[in-house]
Amino acid sequence: MRPLPVGEHGLLIELDDGDAAEALHAELLRRAAARTLPEVREIVPAARTVLLDGVADPHHLAAEIVQWDIPPLTGGRGTTIEVPVRYDGPDLADVAARWGVTPGEAARIHASSLFRVAFCGFTPGFGYLTGLPERFHVPRRATPRTRVPVGSVALAGPYTGVYPRSSPGGWQLIGTTDALLWDAAREPAALFAPGVHVRFVPEGRTR
Secondary structure, eight states, X not given: OEEEEETTTEEEEXXXXXXXXHHHHHHHHXXXXXXXXXXXXXXXXXXXXXXXXXXXXXXXXHHHHTTOOOOOOOSSOSOEEEEEEBXXXXXXXXXXXXXXXXXXXXXXXXXXXXXXXXXXXXXXXXXXXXXXXXXXXXXXXSSOEEEEOTTEEEEEBTEEEEOSSOEEEOSEEEEEOOOOOBOTTSSSSBSOOTTOEEEEEEOSOOO
């Protein structure tokens, strides 16, 4: 764990890996809810960092955080969002082959996993979801697509993501959902938020 000052009232905590970043983020949220965390305006997780903004005394908080005994993440707690998905993506067969299973089995593996939104980025509403065991991690495509359809459910490295809008992308597309990931008229606008759990619920036939 490496705390770094960011301006006068910011603190960036660098962690060894994504699991450590998620665990720290969860602990910060827990302490904030329990009112045992000094006032912080915003807590923003990323792949291997957590940014705290609006901190009155970043140096004091940094010295406190490095002394914490941070428990590992446990699944099944907090809000769980169910996302209906059709496992009909053009890369499903390739992903299944990498896993050594049929496309139907690949869909069942994915749908049986409990995911957690580790952080958000890339485009409004896009969440980076962790939860697939390491043996099911897959690389990005060697050649990215110039257009990925909105609602595409995709895999890359340790993450699952859902494209909130059509955009270029290099992730492996395994399915499609009609869930609205970003709606400016909704409060909150984003369906996914860091710390929220997600389950994908199959609908229809698997390609």
